[in-house]
Amino acid sequence: MKPARLLNEISLSLKYMSPGGMTVKHIYMDYNATTPLRPEALDALLPYLKEDFGNPSSVHWAGRAVSGAVEKAREQVARLINCSAAEIVFVSCGTEGDNFAIKGTAEALRAKGDHIITTTVEHPAVLASCQALEKQGFRVTYLDVDADGMLDLQALEQAIEEKTILISIMWGNNETGTVFPIEEVGHIARKYKVRFHTDAVQAAGKIPVDVQSANVDLLVLSGHKIGAPKGVGALYIRKGSRMVSLLHGGHQERNRRGGTHNVASIVAFGLACELAGAELEANYHRVKALRDRLERGILSSITEVKLNGHPEKRLPGTLNVSFSYIEGESLLLNLDMKGIAASSGSACTSGSLEPSHVMGAMGVDVALAHSSTRFSLGPDNTEEEIDYLLEILPPIVQRLREMSPLYNK
Ligand SMILES: Cc1ncc(COP(=O)(O)O)c(C=O)c1O
Known part of the structure; x- marks a missing residue:
């Protein structure tokens, strides 16, 4: 067995x-x-805690043995949300992904504007990131929801101003499960040329999530919500989006996120994404x-x-x-x-x-x-x-x- x-x-x-x-x-x-x-994810990760222990950034045989597995996982994650593998950055969890998306965008676009739009029902990973930015002088509009927890698209459109640099609106709510009209939000964001981040931690793998049809620029996933281990996640960054890194260090993840890869968890996460998509x-x-x-x-x-x-x-x-x-x-x-x-x-x-x-x-x-x-x-x-x-x-x-x-x- x-x-x-x-x-x-x-x-x-x-x-x-x-x-x-x-x-x-x-x-x-x-x-x-x-x-x-998932048992399949556990089977897939075990070799990377034993014989395949190399650092994927190493050029020798031990590194080469695992770098391919990290890249395969990147493709598996990318397929679940319909982006290219190069647009996926592995992170340590959904919380890091949300912090990275919001703070990284705010810092990169500071010269362009200081206004962010989000909702009152986001996960604390988003709300606390926005609050941290408020302390640095950014302005944040928190959109209300109705009695069903649903978003008012008109209010979103009205909240956009010249200095708006980011809209951060979750795909599916963790407490109520309410699913926001993300395609419409993406359409509005595109119309006003505002960067659009969505926390899809609860939605991905449960309902179709497609960053192309929804015009999403930044999207966050977390492994442990879809049968992968805790402590791994991904941030999708649309090609060409300017971002400032959160974790400065080595050259991993094309200089976007320093830190040695959590290879075993990344491999399991990739497989969990593939299985979630298939099922x-x-x-x-x-x-x-x-x-x-x-x-x-x-x-x-x-x-x-x-x-x-x-x-x-x-x-x-x-x-x-x-x-x-x-x-x-x-x-x-x-x-x-x-x-x-x-x-x-x-x-x-x-x-x-x-x-x-x-x-x-x-x-x-x-x-x-x-x-x-x-x-x-x-x-x-x-x-x-x-x-x-x-x-x-x-x-x-x-x-x-x-x-x-x-x-x-
Ligand atoms: C909607 C949402 N965003 C973000 C997170 C944070 O993810 P993680 O636990 O991977 O940090 C969660 C976790 O419950 C969540 O439900």
């Missing part, structure tokens, strides 16, 4: 055991946080059917539930719902005890539970924002898992509601 397969078998059998010996079936429904490593349509329908089953089941068996996000224009596996009268964190703990891994819309920062900025931007009321719960599914989930969740969820919600002083029994 191949080592990767063996590891997978062991982890599958551990899945059903809890420390106390009691058996709790582990069901993973947090694919937007991270995904399990995209089948996985889209499979995962969406599971998500829809879960959504229908929750909405029909539990009262006072609110769907957060756009009802149709949504990533196939994402379901974000708020249950009146309960705290998302308590629900998550109860689900965890039943073996289910999901996620809440609140971030536990310095002891206080802050409701998510995405819920706030959508105008979700604070109590409902606190109860927002995200189930994000992937191709490994099954109908049985959905049905198990649908069986245990209503009594948990009922029990938690009965503990709430606001709940009118």
